[in-house]
Amino acid sequence: MTSRAARQDISPAGLANDFAATRSLSEALVEPLSEADATLQSMEDASPAKWHLAHTTWFWETFLLRDHLEGYSLFDDNWPFVFNSYYEAEGERIHRFSRGMLSRPTMAEIIDWRAKVDEAMQPLFEREELRPLIELGIAHEQQHQELLLTDIKHALFQNPLGVAMWQEEPKANSNTLEQEWHSHPGGIARIGHQEQGFAFDNEGPDHRVLLEPFELSSSLVTNGEWAEFIADGGYETASLWLSDGWAWVKENGIAAPLYWNGDEAFTHCGSQVWDPNAPVTHISYFEADAFATWAGMRLPTEFEWEAITRGQEGELAAHDPCGGNQLDQAAPPLPVGGEGLFGDCWQFTRSAYLPYPRFQPAEGAVGEYNGKFMSGQFVLKGASCATVRGHSRASYRNFFYPHQRWQFTGLRLARDV
């Protein structure tokens, strides 16, 4: 099973509400998009907005309705071929980079499908044994909401005419945060999902890890600090970079975060002057690591980050520990900076994405959810301004390849004591 422990405290009605809210938010997110916008695929890593709406629906239809609702028949027998993402156990599927060719089905047809699936789902919320799978489906759709936002941002960025998804004024500059440090004395920390409630399979089993004493910055690295890194020749100094990172810089002519163009950066609201006090985002692991080296520090491990977060939970609870600048309605995500450990941007750790001791993926197709990606990627902790509020946890493990940077990715420094 992919969720470590189902929430016992949620009623069928509560579950149905969470489901409805999630389904509804997905559709609200595509409101500002035209049919053509929603069909764009800008690179193999990204998918069209419309495809996200359809794929999440395929997930419900396949793993809940088809597998658990007697007599259910598929809305369209050909759609699994185009809306399965990567589940080998579910058979052949369209090549990943052909998703942008799916001008049909239309958005209206997909919205219609969504409604029918939502309707068909209703009897299932009563069934206790399906609760973990339903919670997984909700978490899955929430993940795709974040991807939908970052993918469409990347797609619109390709258009030289400077298209904005939302028309909003940039927010006023945030205030400078004073740099402080969360200290940890070292010792044995308990890592992984331990509480009641939903978690992905890769967050467990919970286990113990031995830590050395260290400190973790109270604030995220900002755009202003990144500008200093650039001004100091950060992108031209080989000794700051990992070997693969330096090759990536040279081959791709990297000289700034992904969406930067001088003093401006491309956002969901078009090009905007970036705020020097706001957290830097859209950087790769290679860049995060080079910056930390330049700053004479390092990235934290995923264990260090989690240990601090758990230790601070009491204090942070007052500030919405799982909150910060995260998404709770269809609105342009924009990192602004704050005091929480969650929100604004995903934070690279120096931990490779690997299985925890005694990790076992779930049986069946949903077992492909996380485990098969455990090579070549790094763990990111926290949550971003595009993460749905309530989706974040101390044990959450996001993961990306070290060159990827189309997510809201940033960094928080650590240092040995």
Place this chain on the structure above:
Amino acid sequence: MTSRAARQDISPAGLANDFAATRSLSEALVEPLSEADATLQSMEDASPAKWHLAHTTWFWETFLLRDHLEGYSLFDDNWPFVFNSYYEAEGERIHRFSRGMLSRPTMAEIIDWRAKVDEAMQPLFEREELRPLIELGIAHEQQHQELLLTDIKHALFQNPLGVAMWQEEPKANSNTLEQEWHSHPGGIARIGHQEQGFAFDNEGPDHRVLLEPFELSSSLVTNGEWAEFIADGGYETASLWLSDGWAWVKENGIAAPLYWNGDEAFTHCGSQVWDPNAPVTHISYFEADAFATWAGMRLPTEFEWEAITRGQEGELAAHDPCGGNQLDQAAPPLPVGGEGLFGDCWQFTRSAYLPYPRFQPAEGAVGEYNGKFMSGQFVLKGASCATVRGHSRASYRNFFYPHQRWQFTGLRLARDV
């Protein structure tokens, strides 16, 4: 100047009518397409339908309105960057394979632009000195109508759900044509555009070419004949192929014409059983050449094809020599076969696309129209079911690379006497 000789026999009103009819047909062609369909770009060779509507409008706005209408100001200063195709003299432009990222401007905005440009064009039809340029603009937009149809066919073909642009029943099978031969005694033939009326610069200067005696088939190679070629191992027999062609077959796993799938072929009306008596289409030069070798014959030269066509003009006039199966309204193009030398499909010749003696491209940006493509391509003669009626001429020189086959391309055999 790109047109060798302006038509003296056409009145300003006639020219305005031709213009209006052409502009109107372009828009009618995209009627069946959704905003998303019209934004698709399936490969670097192809462009989105919406882009064709915009690029042709850019052509009018740039070379007529901007250059010749005093006081005209561009509809949008940023659009030339995205809607210039390949005119270096017109400055930097979007990378060719990024046209599919242009979800904006919307179709409505482009249709609006089209209307404004059409309106602004009205005073220019009176100006005698602009007639050649206007005729070029019309011919240019007609070429893009054919490209629009072949590009969208290729784009819809990428969708595994089998999307059709038009819903029509397949036509009844055509009759078998008896194979006959047009004979030519050899000698000096006059080649190139000689008449009054519009022609592209690459069709002249007219000049003399010495021919050996030869015969040209009265009919196009059919699907049925192509099936025999396949059944006889045509795609597995290296000795039939040019060296580059064989490498192309092996590298791409080519085993049939582009849209074939067993007994069916993808059309603008979805997958249809192909007609064994209809001309084969969507083949490359490499395939055409291999077929001719297999048949113990050869492809004609462009000069042979033109010489026969001119010699037959009297006789063929009764059958609409520039007619045949060509487009005159927004309807699904489908090759059916007939007696004319024009129509159904473009016919590969074994002539490389090179300048005629004393050829000089036009001055200025429109000089880039044809001349700069004179390397590596082959000449095709005739016209296809997707060519606008009235756009074809004996001297017309279409040209493609030997591996390309997304156009309605076929072949007509020749043999030495």
Place this chain on the structure above:
Amino acid sequence: MTSRAARQDISPAGLANDFAATRSLSEALVEPLSEADATLQSMEDASPAKWHLAHTTWFWETFLLRDHLEGYSLFDDNWPFVFNSYYEAEGERIHRFSRGMLSRPTMAEIIDWRAKVDEAMQPLFEREELRPLIELGIAHEQQHQELLLTDIKHALFQNPLGVAMWQEEPKANSNTLEQEWHSHPGGIARIGHQEQGFAFDNEGPDHRVLLEPFELSSSLVTNGEWAEFIADGGYETASLWLSDGWAWVKENGIAAPLYWNGDEAFTHCGSQVWDPNAPVTHISYFEADAFATWAGMRLPTEFEWEAITRGQEGELAAHDPCGGNQLDQAAPPLPVGGEGLFGDCWQFTRSAYLPYPRFQPAEGAVGEYNGKFMSGQFVLKGASCATVRGHSRASYRNFFYPHQRWQFTGLRLARDV
């Protein structure tokens, strides 16, 4: 400094002897090669044999003679450009995949250079402060001896004529080893180089790691077991594979270990029937991981492997703990299997190659030796039949990308208790 602690127990004469033995073995290894053999480069990952002889000499000339021998002038000022491997701090260098174009300098010229450098080195063995750097240089050249052997094997394999480097009879089949398990009760293990003597910087600092109880196989996975994996459809079963691994299998048509061809495998002695009892080699991390999944077990972590090895040191010492089937003369390396934890093949762990807590690379160019490769690679433990005897240690961390398999790489299974 790259060595954690210089050996206090070695005299200047002893160091000079080690140096001489190493230099001499390098040259003995290329004895069977022609000038052309020694110039071959079969892929970007590999280098020509002659280049290894030269690059190791460049290392001595640069970091010892140039930096520490007053008045030394370079043998040839242009050679650093072609014989620097990847040291950014040492300036521009030839593109990695152009090393195979270096038909000159000739082998004779390089041997001559080697002799001159060896001669010039003599006064430096007395200098205590250079001992760590000299030990690093010896270890460096020993690493290149292994690479030289695996690179030339790969190069000769490209020749369809089946070239052998050595002419030897295959060894008799080894005996079946009974499968046993080394048990570990879990708890805190001390990891990293702790003893006196040389180690690379990446082996430290030594630190504590918390382990769960586990067992490690006493024997390596054999060719015979691998054949069962193949027979059971291992290479066709997506569910056994990491996602990146499955893509690699499909894209490259992987269906067996690198050098296998039916019942035979390519060796330094040409194609030979593989021994079912000998350890399987030349597999990638992806393959090792898939095999372990198929076997219902897993790969060990680097920490587990090291913990067992340290625990067994007393017992294993009798059997030459750092010995096994390793290289001590110029002879064809061939894995045969044995009881030791070292030798035969490098063993993939499921640990990513990352810095140990408080790791700091050395100052200067030699600081590029290990640290900058800490992304995307996995740690391998042990040693192989192509590792020079005496070069192995429990703390040794070899590292390769998960798709690479031209080294003598294999696996040893682990399981949870």
Place this chain on the structure above:
Amino acid sequence: MTSRAARQDISPAGLANDFAATRSLSEALVEPLSEADATLQSMEDASPAKWHLAHTTWFWETFLLRDHLEGYSLFDDNWPFVFNSYYEAEGERIHRFSRGMLSRPTMAEIIDWRAKVDEAMQPLFEREELRPLIELGIAHEQQHQELLLTDIKHALFQNPLGVAMWQEEPKANSNTLEQEWHSHPGGIARIGHQEQGFAFDNEGPDHRVLLEPFELSSSLVTNGEWAEFIADGGYETASLWLSDGWAWVKENGIAAPLYWNGDEAFTHCGSQVWDPNAPVTHISYFEADAFATWAGMRLPTEFEWEAITRGQEGELAAHDPCGGNQLDQAAPPLPVGGEGLFGDCWQFTRSAYLPYPRFQPAEGAVGEYNGKFMSGQFVLKGASCATVRGHSRASYRNFFYPHQRWQFTGLRLARDV
């Protein structure tokens, strides 16, 4: 048959002499090369020197000894797989870009093979019916001598150490030639091989072509003139270039002829100051065409070039019409310029490489010699400083792709009258 008409005037002894001289020159050419030099392959277009020696021997062994000498058995049954170049009818063969991996067989083994084949050939010179095939074999080996020289030049150029094949002083600067024009009145010209003696199949059938009046320059374009083209921004002016040419310039950063480096150019004798009066060489068709456009002229057609050459034969005979700066011993080829139409460099024509009317390739494998390359390439006329003296003819058709420039390629301008 590949030779249009065998030479009646040559005795068996004469033929044997030609054979021996050709075989001997091939071996003399590799004299200055080491075993490693002779194994280098720098790109897919080129082959190792050793491979040329072997492939030409394979040609004799296959098409003469195997097919026509009763009882002959192959020297090594595995060698055809590695030394067949592109003859599909002769079966599978090593991938073209793997020839550089053939460190074995050794040069000595190939020289030994050559001797044995030469010996076995002796009885065949008496056989009249084999004369055309033997003449083809000689011409074939002569073509490979030129390729051997241009391929090794390209390979040695990859070595940043500046390796020279021969140690010679650069020749004194040649004198400026006054620009004159060969005039042709137009009319019907007889084209193709008409005389007695050997010619390749692609040089016939001879036929008539109608020409317009034109003039052909008496001299080749020089390095000095090319420097003016560069100084005038030739490589930065899009309007001078064919579309494919401009894309090639941009993609490859082309800014000068292949081997130029400022005032020097790489030669078989290492880097030398180029002579402003010597013909420019190592340019592509794209560059030749752009230069001609810049100069306000054009390249000749292959027919124009041949017509002038034939018309001038009487006059030129005194100057060795088939002579000029061509190879007759193993010596560094270097273009110096002269008055002949042949020699110094191959001259690009604007004619695509296509079959002459009624062209039929020879039966069997040798029919693959020329005909299958008739797409995408351009015809070059004349001969170069690396062409063996006696190998040139007015009807000779050399051919290369428009981007290739590792041959001694240059240009001679033409203009309309």
